[in-house]
Amino acid sequence: MDFELTEEQVAIRDTIRELVQDRVAPRAAEIDExxxxxxxxxxxxxxxxxxxxxxxxxxxxxxxxxVTICMGIEEIAKACATSSLILAVQALxxxxxxxxxxxxxxxxxxxxxxxxxxxxAYALSETGSGSDAAAMKTRAKRYGNEYVLNGTKQFITSGxxxxxxxxxxxxxxxxxxxxxxxxxxxxxxxxxxxxxxEHKLGIRGSPTAQLVFEDVKVPAANRLGExxxxxxxxxxxxxxxxxxxxxxxLGIAEGAFDYALNYVKDRQQFGQPISTFQGIQFxxxxxxxxxxxxxxxxFRAATKxxxxxxxxxxxxxxxxxxxxxxxxxxxxxCVQLLGGYGYISDYPVERMMRDAKITQIYEGTNQIxxxxxxxALLR
Amino acid sequence: xxxxxxxxxxxxxxxxxxxxxxxxxxxxxxxxxxxLGVLIPPEYGGAGLDALAFAICIEELAQACASTAVIVxxxxxxxxxxxxxxxxxxxxxxxxxxxxSGELLGAFALTEPAAGSDAASLQAxxRRTGAGYVLNGTKVFITNVxxxxxxxxxxxxxxxxxAAGVSAFLVPAGTPGLRVGQVFKKMxxxxxxxxxxxxxxxxxxxxxxxxxxxxGFTVAMRALDSGxxxxxxxxLGIAQAAVDExxxxxxxxxxxxGDDFLLADxxxxxxxxxxxxxxxxxxxxxxxxxTRQASMAKLHCTDTAxxxxxxxxxxxxxxxxxxxxxxxxxxxxxxxxxxxxxxxQVQRIVIxxxxxx
Numbered sequence: 001m002d003f004e005l006t007e008e009q010v011a012i013r014d015t016i017r018e019l020v021q022d023r024v025a026p027r028a029a030e031i032d033e034x035x036x037x038x039x040x041x042x043x044x045x046x047x048x049x050x051x052x053x054x055x056x057x058x059x060x061x062x063x064x065x066x067v068t069i070c071m072g073i074e075e076i077a078k079a080c081a082t083s084s085l086i087l088a089v090q091a092l093x094x095x096x097x098x099x100x101x102x103x104x105x106x107x108x109x110x111x112x113x114x115x116x117x118x119x120x121a122y123a124l125s126e127t128g129s130g131s132d133a134a135a136m137k138t139r140a141k142r143y144g145n146e147y148v149l150n151g152t153k154q155f156i157t158s159g160x161x162x163x164x165x166x167x168x169x170x171x172x173x174x175x176x177x178x179x180x181x182x183x184x185x186x187x188x189x190x191x192x193x194x195x196x197x198e199h200k201l202g203i204r205g206s207p208t209a210q211l212v213f214e215d216v217k218v219p220a221a222n223r224l225g226e227x228x229x230x231x232x233x234x235x236x237x238x239x240x241x242x243x244x245x246x247x248x249x250l251g252i253a254e255g256a257f258d259y260a261l262n263y264v265k266d267r268q269q270f271g272q273p274i275s276t277f278q279g280i281q282f283x284x285x286x287x288x289x290x291x292x293x294x295x296x297x298x299f300r301a302a303t304k305x306x307x308x309x310x311x312x313x314x315x316x317x318x319x320x321x322x323x324x325x326x327x328x329x330x331x332x333x334c335v336q337l338l339g340g341y342g343y344i345s346d347y348p349v350e351r352m353m354r355d356a357k358i359t360q361i362y363e364g365t366n367q368i369x370x371x372x373x374x375x376a377l378l379r
Numbered sequence: 380x381x382x383x384x385x386x387x388x389x390x391x392x393x394x395x396x397x398x399x400x401x402x403x404x405x406x407x408x409x410x411x412x413x414x415l416g417v418l419i420p421p422e423y424g425g426a427g428l429d430a431l432a433f434a435i436c437i438e439e440l441a442q443a444c445a446s447t448a449v450i451v452x453x454x455x456x457x458x459x460x461x462x463x464x465x466x467x468x469x470x471x472x473x474x475x476x477x478x479x480s481g482e483l484l485g486a487f488a489l490t491e492p493a494a495g496s497d498a499a500s501l502q503a504x505x506r507r508t509g510a511g512y513v514l515n516g517t518k519v520f521i522t523n524v525x526x527x528x529x530x531x532x533x534x535x536x537x538x539x540x541x542a543a544g545v546s547a548f549l550v551p552a553g554t555p556g557l558r559v560g561q562v563f564k565k566m567x568x569x570x571x572x573x574x575x576x577x578x579x580x581x582x583x584x585x586x587x588x589x590x591x592x593x594x595g596f597t598v599a600m601r602a603l604d605s606g607x608x609x610x611x612x613x614x615l616g617i618a619q620a621a622v623d624e625x626x627x628x629x630x631x632x633x634x635x636x637g638d639d640f641l642l643a644d645x646x647x648x649x650x651x652x653x654x655x656x657x658x659x660x661x662x663x664x665x666x667x668x669x670t671r672q673a674s675m676a677k678l679h680c681t682d683t684a685x686x687x688x689x690x691x692x693x694x695x696x697x698x699x700x701x702x703x704x705x706x707x708x709x710x711x712x713x714x715x716x717x718x719x720x721x722x723x724q725v726q727r728i729v730i731x732x733x734x735x736x
Binding site: 031036045096125154155197198199200201202210268269270271279281326328332336339340342343344346350353354357360361362365367370371 | 397490491494495497500511518520563564565566567573589635637638646685691692695696698700701702703707711712714715716717719722723724727
């Protein structure tokens with residue numbers, strides 16, 4: 001087992017770290033307050049190759065490794081969870097193409113994503129089909145060389161800003177989840193409608209959209225895998241992307257802890273820094289230990305994804321579950337460490353606490369992760 | 380009470396949170412219902428009920444709208460009760476009827492930027508003059524700031540470094556030199572204004588000193604003891620709302636055993652919290668010592684509210700994170716309760732001290 005990053009990964013991490021400190025961190029509070037998609041950060045990530053991390057070199061990218069993706073998401077999330085989603089969703093929306101695409105599809109669809117010319121999104125959830133993906137109602141009907149899509153997708157991260165969208169739809173309604181197929185929609189040729197969800201608890205700059213498909217035409221050449229293979233692909237993609245959500249949760253927790261740790265060393269009460277009180281010290285020790293444990297699980301899972309290990313489903317679910325529960329607990333405690341100041345938006349930790357909650361919910365709620373883990377254990 | 384909370388207060392809750400708006404209508408309805416004088420005896424225009432009735436009132440309000448609940452709570456307990464407990468007959472006659480009727484909203488100004496958990500180190504000064512005192516200093520995290528008609532302000536009268544040098548004063552809004560500083564943008568409780576209260580050469584007459592010189596810290600600590608019962612009530616209201624809304628979510632969809640187990644844990648934990656709070660209130664009502672029980676109630680009820688609000692949001696899933704959903708609002712509101720009126724770290728210090736006594 002290798003606990004070291006490669007030289008290349010260290011170089012990528014340092015680049016991201018510097019960029020995040022200089023350009024992302026100063027924007028984070030404003031992105032949250034205005035609840036606007038940070039197009040400038042997307043552009044910054046595109047220009048610096050960050051949006052190319054999810055893709056191997058032969059498709060125009062710079063890595064394709066889950067470990068590198070997680071490392072990048074973690075670094076960005078330390079300062080701004082919304083911005084970290086730009087990379088996380090780029091990976092999520094691209095995995096279906098990388099996992100199930102033909103060589104022709106990869107060569108055609110990946111380079112504009114890898115260069116950052118476009119961002120990707122992944123449309124699986126529907127109003128009546130969240131945790132129960134097989135109950136989806138979106139239909140794709142084939143007419144000659146194209147499919148026509150009708151339906152509505154809900155809670156689609158970046159669905160309103162993406163140029164490339166992977167959509168899951170029923171091609172055979174009789175066949176239950178074995179009738180689901182996956183399609184790649186490109187905005188220019190297969191435009192969809194999007195409306196943004198307003199006033200969210202957290203990740204407020206990341207647009208969460210409802211997408212409506214009314215007779216949207218998709219070339220048959222953009223179907224990923226066989227008809228009916230979509231559900232299996234959806235799950236395989238989530239297996240691969242879950243460590244990324246774990247990494248996001250990890251980064252949020254680290255960002256909050258970094259701030260809170262400096263605060264308690266500085267804040268004087270009873271004539272001494274509050275860090276000298278054992279009650280506070282115990283909280284610090286617990287937080288640091290939780291973060292450390294989560295970090296190892298997240299990168300272990302990412303390593304399994306890169307190795308295509310047979311037990312990656314279980315470990316990826318564990319990483320997502322543990323890291324997101326950890327982040328919720330740790331950020332709540334970090335607000336506590338700042339006391340009243342933690343609760344007001346002049347300080348960043350209340351934002352981090354609000355941002356943490358979604359990591360327990362999306363890409364499979366933590367209840368679903370438990371189901372996945374238990375199923376793997378009892379197989 | 381429930382009719383008022385569910386009929387008038389609850390329908391405003393979403394808007395009050397979204398627009399960061401002081402719930403004027405809710406306060407007016409509460410005043411008309413006599414809710415602003417729950418603890419004040421009938422001879423001073425109040426209802427003369429006990430701490431348990433007070434806790435239940437705040438619980439009902441918080442179930443509907445946590446912002447409204449904290450406004451009423453701070454007014455009723457730390458904003459008014461110190462006058463009842465430490466005021467002269469004349470002070471009681473002068474101020475309590477106006478507080479009970481809602482003509483004046485009460486507030487409590489103890490915390491300072493450098494004196495939070497360590498309240499005894501406060502720096503605001505009260506200099507003696509011929510006719511009374513002149514107050515200077517900055518108070519922070521003051522609930523009801525800008526809307527209160529009367530502030531209970533703590534300032535240093537004596538040379539003593541710590542608690543012994545602190546005195547309490549009644550300072551009406553509009554007194555020259557008293558002004559509102561920054562009003563904070565917060566994570567939650569958006570309908571309840573929280574901010575700085577700045578005192579610049581504020582002249583306070585002798586008759587507005589509450590209690591003896593040097594008794595201020597005792598006044599503050601006693602006020603906070605019963606204030607904790609109110610905050611426990613507020614926590615119970617949020618927690619109850621979380622349980623009720625979780626039930627509604629689960630009733631509308633297929634339930635798995637994991638959901639049932641979570642709901643069972645939530646309901647059980649809420650029950651323990653409620654009993655702890657009611658016991659503290661009951662002791663307080665009987666005039667028995669209740670410091671330890673009030674701190675335990677505050678600690679356990681607010682931790683419970685935080686956990687249950689998070690659990691409920693988890694059950695609601697992504698829809699619960701959208702604005703206008705009560706689930707995400709409960710999470711943002713609940714966090715404040717672990718912090719104010721003595722952070723839960725301070726409660727642990729109090730409890731340990733009482734246990735080791």
